Amino acid sequence: MSKKGMTIALLAAGMLAAGSAQAVTEIQWWHSMGGALGDKVNEIAQKFNASQSEYKVVPVYKGQYDESMTAAIAAYRAGNPPGILQVFEVGTATMMAAHGAIMPVYKLMAEQHEKFNPKDYLPAVTSYFSDTHGNLLSMPFNSSTQVLYINKDAFEKAGLNPNQPPKTWPELVKDAEKLKAAGVPCAFTTGWQSWVQLESFSAWHNVPFATLQNGFGGLGTRLEFNGPVQVMHIQNLANMAKKGLFTYAGRKDEPTGKFQSGECAMETTSSGSYANIKATAKFAFAVGPLPYYPSVKGAPQNTIIGGATLWVMTQKNPDVYKGIAKFFTFLSSPEIQLDWHKSTGYVPITLAAYELAKKEGLYQERAGFDTAIKELTNKPPTPNSRGLRLGNFVQIRNVIDEELESVWSGQKTAKQALDEAVKRGNELLVRFQKANE
């Protein structure tokens, strides 16, 4: 209650402030970037506001991704949505299905005559957020992918080469055994298990996660991540867990705490954790690409992204569209992107910004900082590696988390759990299809 009261008070204060600054079109930007990331978002908005006098972008922190999305949906239903909404990648299908609630970015840029070429952006990023005709629907903003972090000190202690993170899963298992033998309490852990070990894992090995090109082909998509490659991998992890080589430490980013404290020697998680780990780790660490199975043909393909994009919500005032289009152009400029990339660890979303980073020598200075972008651009995306477009994806991830947990605790085999996850997930997809047809 008091939180709601606060919000109302803040909104009222915001309106008063808006009233005093006449003739400036205000653009509400609801986002989920807390802490240092939030400061950076404010800085970007300030820079844009200072660069011109017609529009004012007002960033508002609305809580975690699911919370800001809920807030925006409620605001839309009440007839007062923000101009820009930051939505995480799993919310993509929900946003796309919301006819009348959103303004696709490609259309916005064309209508406002803003210079815009989707080819300037990283293909692995744009492919996730484009419709079947290749039209970009939302503006890429903070994109990351999965990497492997290793504790170099622990590797040295175990007699392993600290400059060579394991490239394949069989190598990783061997290294984990040596680490354990050397007395490391937790050899390997993973953050975001569904995203890393199933979603991106499938793309990385060029096997489908769901039918109809992972859902890009329509609402009739059904899950199929219970194929032999995924079952083999999850069973492999289960065996590692049994031998004490893999420690499960939570669904989201909790495991990173175990890596940062030095307890775990290896972790697969988001490349966006780089800055955080660098700031707190009291040991030397290295970054490597996500391991793969050499026995799988075509691996490694490319990883898929995570993070969020900016969606434009339908507005009554056409001036707001103009301002948003200008802001997006500003946001995509190489200088802004490079600064964002450097200070956050998210990948630069335009090729120009990537080139600029290379020219500056950023990747000599910080070894492994370009791992993420190299994985994303490893090969041109295939229908299995463009991304995922699934309705009720938040619930599906919950289902996957629950079923995987039953594997780590030894209650189910990999095959049983993945079959069950597919079955339960498909019920959710059927529901989504019914609601949106």
Add this chain to the structure above:
Amino acid sequence: MEKRVQFSSRWLPYVLVAPQIAVTLVFFFWPALQALYWSVLLQDAFASKTHFVWFDNFKALFQDSVYISSFKVTALFSALVALSGLAISLLLAVFADRVLRGARAYKALLVWPYAVAPAVAGVLWMFLLSPSIGVIAYALRSHGVDWNYYVHSGQALLLVVVAAVWNQISYNFLFFLAGLQAIPASLVEAAAIDGAGPFKRFWTIVFPLLSPTTFFLLVVNVVYAFFNTFAIIDSTTQGGPAQATQILVYKVYQDGVQAFDLGGSSAQSVILILIVIALTVLQFRYVERKVQY
């Protein structure tokens, strides 16, 4: 004795209760009716398409093994919270009742946890028991206990039960203490003169006389475990691992707020409303009557 107040004016009583009724209508009846209405609809998050589906949402719920297991988890969780919470606070209250010196300080200290918000209580216990950073977890591991509530469902349940009970003990304690002090000392003294020991006195005199309080607290604690422990679960286990701590209220939140399945979560809310109605009826029919002993 006639306790009823008589108003000379016909409309004054209605004016006096009007604010209360207005608040109830706006904040209780309206949302409840809205939930009832939404529970028979299937709609997308932005409500751009809405289908009327009769009772499909309810049917889907009762065919869903996860929902059924959530019922079982809730039953187990609330039984553990209510029973252990009552037992511990009764013990504390009996001791507090006998304390002569420093009784006030002792009582004040016992009431403190009630001032802690459930979310904070959850975070507090998480800091102690988190497998990554917890102090107690560290100690347990160094003694060879494989403490990791992200994997072991029993440990996760233990964590939320401990946090929930700790948060509620003060409330139970106050009621038990008041109940104990209302028992006439003459009864206990008479039994003592007849040669009954402390245990005998407690079980044959104090405990039966305390039963209205106990029954009232039982209902209150079950309701507490059902509805007010949301924050504790959200800040610690988020319903995991593998639904081990996913109580009904938490599932409503996950489906409705996180996943935008408004029809499904409204149907779950309606079921919860029915449960509350049942509990309230139980309390009024049996507890309130027996208070007059």
